[in-house]
Amino acid sequence: MRLLFLFCLFHAVHAVKIPFEVHTVSSFSGLTSSSTSSSYLERRDPVAIKNVANSIYVSDITLGGRTIPVMLDTGSSDLWVTGQVSNSQDSGKSVTLEYAVGEAAGDILYANLTFGNHSVSNQAFLLVTNTSSFSTNITSQGYSGLIGLGPNSGSSIRNKLNSDDTNRDAVLDRIFQQNQTSRNYITFMLGRANDPGSTVTGQLTISETVPGYENITNQPKLDVVTVPGLTDRDQHWQMYTDVDGIIGPDGQPIVYESIVPKAPKGQLVAIIDSGFTLPQVPRSVSDAIYGRVQGAQWNTDNELWTIPCGQMLNISVKFGGINFPVHPLDTSSSDFGLRDSSGNPICVGTFQPITSAFSLLGEYDLILGMAFLRNIYTLIDLGKFVDGSANDNGDAFIQLLSMTNTAAAHADFVNVRLGGVDTAGQSQYYLLPASEGQSSPESAKEKKQHLEEKVLSRWPYIFLGSFVLFCGIVGLIVWRCCCRRRCAERKKAKALAKKRRMNGLQMNPLKGGDAYYQLDEPTSSIHSLPYSEGHPPSYHSGYRV
Ligand SMILES: *[C@@H]1O[C@H](CO)[C@@H](O)[C@H](O)[C@H]1NC(C)=O
Ligand SMILES: *[C@@H]1O[C@H](CO)[C@@H](O)[C@H](O)[C@H]1NC(C)=O
Ligand SMILES: *[C@@H]1O[C@H](CO)[C@@H](O)[C@H](O)[C@H]1NC(C)=O
Ligand SMILES: *[C@@H]1O[C@H](CO)[C@@H](O)[C@H](O)[C@H]1NC(C)=O
Ligand SMILES: *[C@@H]1O[C@H](CO)[C@@H](O)[C@H](O)[C@H]1NC(C)=O
Ligand SMILES: *[C@@H]1O[C@H](CO)[C@@H](O)[C@H](O)[C@H]1NC(C)=O
Ligand SMILES: *[C@@H]1O[C@H](CO)[C@@H](O)[C@H](O)[C@H]1NC(C)=O
Numbered sequence: 001m002r003l004l005f006l007f008c009l010f011h012a013v014h015a016v017k018i019p020f021e022v023h024t025v026s027s028f029s030g031l032t033s034s035s036t037s038s039s040y041l042e043r044r045d046p047v048a049i050k051n052v053a054n055s056i057y058v059s060d061i062t063l064g065g066r067t068i069p070v071m072l073d074t075g076s077s078d079l080w081v082t083g084q085v086s087n088s089q090d091s092g093k094s095v096t097l098e099y100a101v102g103e104a105a106g107d108i109l110y111a112n113l114t115f116g117n118h119s120v121s122n123q124a125f126l127l128v129t130n131t132s133s134f135s136t137n138i139t140s141q142g143y144s145g146l147i148g149l150g151p152n153s154g155s156s157i158r159n160k161l162n163s164d165d166t167n168r169d170a171v172l173d174r175i176f177q178q179n180q181t182s183r184n185y186i187t188f189m190l191g192r193a194n195d196p197g198s199t200v201t202g203q204l205t206i207s208e209t210v211p212g213y214e215n216i217t218n219q220p221k222l223d224v225v226t227v228p229g230l231t232d233r234d235q236h237w238q239m240y241t242d243v244d245g246i247i248g249p250d251g252q253p254i255v256y257e258s259i260v261p262k263a264p265k266g267q268l269v270a271i272i273d274s275g276f277t278l279p280q281v282p283r284s285v286s287d288a289i290y291g292r293v294q295g296a297q298w299n300t301d302n303e304l305w306t307i308p309c310g311q312m313l314n315i316s317v318k319f320g321g322i323n324f325p326v327h328p329l330d331t332s333s334s335d336f337g338l339r340d341s342s343g344n345p346i347c348v349g350t351f352q353p354i355t356s357a358f359s360l361l362g363e364y365d366l367i368l369g370m371a372f373l374r375n376i377y378t379l380i381d382l383g384k385f386v387d388g389s390a391n392d393n394g395d396a397f398i399q400l401l402s403m404t405n406t407a408a409a410h411a412d413f414v415n416v417r418l419g420g421v422d423t424a425g426q427s428q429y430y431l432l433p434a435s436e437g438q439s440s441p442e443s444a445k446e447k448k449q450h451l452e453e454k455v456l457s458r459w460p461y462i463f464l465g466s467f468v469l470f471c472g473i474v475g476l477i478v479w480r481c482c483c484r485r486r487c488a489e490r491k492k493a494k495a496l497a498k499k500r501r502m503n504g505l506q507m508n509p510l511k512g513g514d515a516y517y518q519l520d521e522p523t524s525s526i527h528s529l530p531y532s533e534g535h536p537p538s539y540h541s542g543y544r545v
Pocket of ligand 6: 215
């Protein structure tokens, strides 16, 4: 069991990934309070979600009386804000949170919080005073903090505060703990900017569904895949895809292999992560989606594919026997303002190859970021992940409802990218034969990591192999030793018996019992051996983007 201790060395760093600055900040498509009709008087108001250029989703919280826009992140579990928070108390502790875009460091404070219609007193949060290490200017992107909606066990703030501190839990846990009659779930839907056909109003609900979408509770319940033996740091809201679960632009399942050691054959482990703009997929999957597009180019600086903006790519992902199509406006993005060498706009392939550093120890394969999440209405039931939940302590699960109608999506794409004329079927958009498809290059650094990852993922088997071998050797030694003793004792006994017989006495000659102690000793030293010897080199540098 202690083998898993190694995994804890890798902190939950995979929270935010915004690969480069967004060029266009479109108008917010937030929810106005008037849009909640009076026929839902008994309902609590949903939390409005603003869409910042399809790259960040932001909601307001109130902390110590101040309204603060925070990024919504289902991939991490801490709350942090910048600026001043009045009516707060200092815990006297500080912590540094590491994200893919940089570090957030500061003191842990407590203040009263309101999130939607839910209030929590003395919520623990991190007051960040220095965001200079972020690769992005959060203020200009319209937010001043981040709310982690991931599992409480992954919260660094919680882990830093004393275990008898009743205020140390993450926001969702605090909300669910104080209402034992409601079920522990959230739902959310994300709007799509620059899509005239989009009818989705970005919103998040707690313990209730969005009116008109109640159906989601009838969708298949996808078990939250638990990281084996690890309920803390690296647990995410993650689930298995179906077998052959990613359908490529040619309508065929994409061939892939999971890096998660325990994943059932043909299935991938996918994380729901609203903190990632671009979904992260195995390199072979990204190549299969974009490598056959005429004019596709690998962009080395940003480590992603670029393709002509007019290329309509239909892909889908399957969960629980249901196909979830991805809107072609989400498969490639014009939001980044990239241009080719002749100055013409080119689009970004949004399903970016995952760098092995993100899942070095093989906890998951896919990070379903915003470009995928816009296509589904998502329900996450935290169940017994909530500490001290008396009412809802079943297993955690995820339910998904498709929000993308393929015919309507086609029409949207034609309007937005093809100037209203459906030229999607023209020959310049034919996919190249698979044999002529391009592959993205693996960088030297990544190759090295890949190798290390392979070694690490095979490590349990190497461990098992060595263990068996070691047991064999030890067994042999013990047996030989025992035998020698037995032989010696038998000889001695014989001699004694002979002597005693001579003296007219009887005895049982075989009693070399102390040999068994030796069996236990070396076995326990086998247990401890790999932890000291097998300590992997540090890969922390690999986490940085
Ligand atoms: C929810 O909060 C809004 C203001 O934020 C308020 O107008 C509304 O009455 C509240 N609803 C409930 C059910 O508490
Ligand atoms: C926080 O909320 C609690 C409960 O509503 C209240 O008693 C307390 O005065 C509030 N604290 C501050 C600093 O406003
Ligand atoms: C902020 O942090 C950076 C390193 O991340 C450091 O170089 C800089 O001096 C810090 N600024 C202040 C004002 O503390
Ligand atoms: C970040 O953006 C804000 C608003 O656009 C600006 O006032 C501030 O100077 C910027 N900060 C940095 C470090 O560039
Ligand atoms: C607890 O949740 C139930 C069901 O969602 C709701 O009707 C009730 O008003 C909530 N109670 C409090 C104190 O928030
Ligand atoms: C959703 O509910 C509608 C009726 O409101 C029904 O016609 C439809 O089949 C349901 N869909 C699913 C996926 O349950
Ligand atoms: C994408 O799917 C839509 C809807 O099924 C279809 O009309 C369109 O032809 C497809 N486009 C391509 C390029 O496969």
